[in-house]
Amino acid sequence: xxxxxxxxxxxxxxxxxxxSVSDRSAMFDAFCEQLRKAIGIYSAIFVxxxxxxxxxxxxxxxxxxxxxxxxxTYLAQYAPQDPFVSCGWFRDHPNQVARNTDLMSDLIxxxxxxxxxxxxxxxxxxxxxTLQVQGDRVGILGIHRQRRDRVFGAREIAILNxxxxxxxxxxxxxxxxxxxxxxxxxxxxxxxxxGKPCFLNPVAKRxxxxxxxxxxxxxxxxxxxxxxxxxxxxxxxxxxPVDRNAVGKFFLLEPYPPTRPVSAALTRxxxxxxEIDVTALVAQGRSNREVADQLFLSEATVxxxxxxxxxxxxxxxxxxxxxxxxxxxxxxxxxxxxxxxxRNL
Numbered sequence: 001x002x003x004x005x006x007x008x009x010x011x012x013x014x015x016x017x018x019x020s021v022s023d024r025s026a027m028f029d030a031f032c033e034q035l036r037k038a039i040g041i042y043s044a045i046f047v048x049x050x051x052x053x054x055x056x057x058x059x060x061x062x063x064x065x066x067x068x069x070x071x072x073t074y075l076a077q078y079a080p081q082d083p084f085v086s087c088g089w090f091r092d093h094p095n096q097v098a099r100n101t102d103l104m105s106d107l108i109x110x111x112x113x114x115x116x117x118x119x120x121x122x123x124x125x126x127x128x129x130t131l132q133v134q135g136d137r138v139g140i141l142g143i144h145r146q147r148r149d150r151v152f153g154a155r156e157i158a159i160l161n162x163x164x165x166x167x168x169x170x171x172x173x174x175x176x177x178x179x180x181x182x183x184x185x186x187x188x189x190x191x192x193x194x195g196k197p198c199f200l201n202p203v204a205k206r207x208x209x210x211x212x213x214x215x216x217x218x219x220x221x222x223x224x225x226x227x228x229x230x231x232x233x234x235x236x237x238x239x240x241p242v243d244r245n246a247v248g249k250f251f252l253l254e255p256y257p258p259t260r261p262v263s264a265a266l267t268r269x270x271x272x273x274x275e276i277d278v279t280a281l282v283a284q285g286r287s288n289r290e291v292a293d294q295l296f297l298s299e300a301t302v303x304x305x306x307x308x309x310x311x312x313x314x315x316x317x318x319x320x321x322x323x324x325x326x327x328x329x330x331x332x333x334x335x336x337x338x339x340x341x342x343r344n345l
Contacts, residue, residue, distance in 0.1 A: 001158040010038040011162050018163075018170040024048075025062055031167065032064040035143065039156040042123060042146050045071055048139040051175050056140070066144070070121040081112035084128050090140060091285055094132035094223045095164040097143070099152055101125065118147065127152050127160060131168035134238050135225025138168045138175075165221045173240050176252065187235065187253030189213055190242065198248070207235050207253045216251050227256060227294065234296075256294070270312045278305045283322040 003011075014034040021027035032044045043066035048057045063071055074082070083104035084090055100107055107113050108124075117124055124147035131138040143160065145152065187204030191197055197213045208216075209230050218239050219226035226237040235253040242248035266276045274295075281291045288306075292299045315321045 001154040003155065003158060007038070007155070007159060010034065011159060014038070014163055015166045018167050022174070024060075024171065024174055027170070028062045029064060035160075039152075039159055040145070040149070041143050042066075042149065043121075043144045045142045045144075046139055047071075047075075048171070049137040051136050051138070051172065051179075054137045066121065066123070073120055074116065078112055078116040081110070081116075083107065083112075084126075089128075090130045094130045094137075095161070095168060097127040097129045097141075097157055097160045097164070099125070099127060099157075101151065122146065125149060125151055127157065129160075129164055131164060131171065132223045133165065133168040133172050133221060134219040135223070135236070136172050136238070138171045141167070165223075169221050172238075176238065176240050185254070187251075189216070189251040189253070191249050191251070193247045195249075204251075204253055207233065213251070216253070218249075218251075228253060234294075271309060275305050275309050275312075278302060279309055279321065282306065282309075282318055285322075 014031060017030045017034060018027055021030055028044075028046055032041065035041045035044070044064040045066065046062040048060040049055060050057050058075060061068075061071060079085055083100050084098070087103050089098055089103060104110065113124065117126075121144070123144035125145040126142055127144075128140065128142040130140055141164070143152075185203075187207045188199070188201045189197055189204045189208075190199035191213065195214070200208070200213075207228070207230060211230060216228050217226040217237055219237060220239070228235045228237050234256045236256045238252040238254070240250040240252065242250060266279060271279065277295055278291055281294060286294070288299050288302045291297070291302045295302075297305075309321065310316065313321065313324050315324050
């Protein structure tokens with residue numbers, strides 16, 4: 001889809017807003033106002049995710065030009081019926097929007113549309129995506145139009161797909177720089193505009209162990225995580241611009257696999273240290289190949305670990321494992337929108 005020069009100017013103006021407005025709520029409202037002028041939207045929602053766990057933080061949600069009650073009703077009751085949830089789009093297509101009517105052609109006839117979208121949310125046409133950068137799930141974005149409005153077209157999809165990596169990156173940067181405890185736990189390397197190191201904390205010095213800073217991979221604006229290994233130690237790498245003018249960069253080295261709050265509970269369930277590592281990655285939606293690559297194991301070994309884990313935790317599939325470990329299924333039946341039931345070993 002080719003875009004006009006006016007479209008590209010709107011994209012650049014919107015990118016400038018997401019990087020320059022410091023407050024997340026104000027930035028989201030400004031982002032939505034830009035979309036209203038550029039492509040025409042009725043309302044929008046954003047549900048953030050915890051960078052440490054990937055779990056959604058419903059306390060930090062934002063609603064633009066719609067009711068908070070509609071979002072809370074969706075989360076509590078209707079999320080499993082959402083076509084973005086039921087087809088696994090949120091899990092499988094980060095930073096790529098889709099139309100709900102493309103995912104479910106008979107949407108207008110469904111209980112989800114008749115009982116929720118039209119009477120409660122007062123919308124029908126939806127573009128939505130998971131926001132992800134450097135392996136961090138940042139949140140979920142939904143953009144809406146009412147039923148009487150025209151369907152979102154290829155132009156609107158193309159514009160949003162160009163914006164989402166920058167929106168995810170800007171949100172991640174704010175969260176990382178605001179959480180001082182992350183900097184205390186991780187190795188921190190600060191480079192100047194030429195890429196030369198000007199600061200290394202003790203954790204980073206131990207991680208590099210004499211290696212050149214240039215050997216650390218930079219995940220950039222991609223959706224996938226990057227990893228750095230020295231000897232028997234592995235680190236997950238995040239990069240954060242020091243400021244919006246990109247005059248320098250922080251490299252954050254997180255010991256990998258990270259220590260999770262669930263580790264003690266899993267140990268009480270009889271899981272070994274390696275089984276806990278596998279469980280944490282599988283519960284985050286990683287495939288057997290991804291788990292094998294990140295833990296430096298064979299796929300066959302990962303499958304053997306999963307067989308033992310399923311037995312010890314009394315679960316039959318990966319979605320049940322996630323619910324068992326992280327409490328994804330809430331007491332009222334709402335589920336994590338990124339989990340698709342039925343995925344086996």
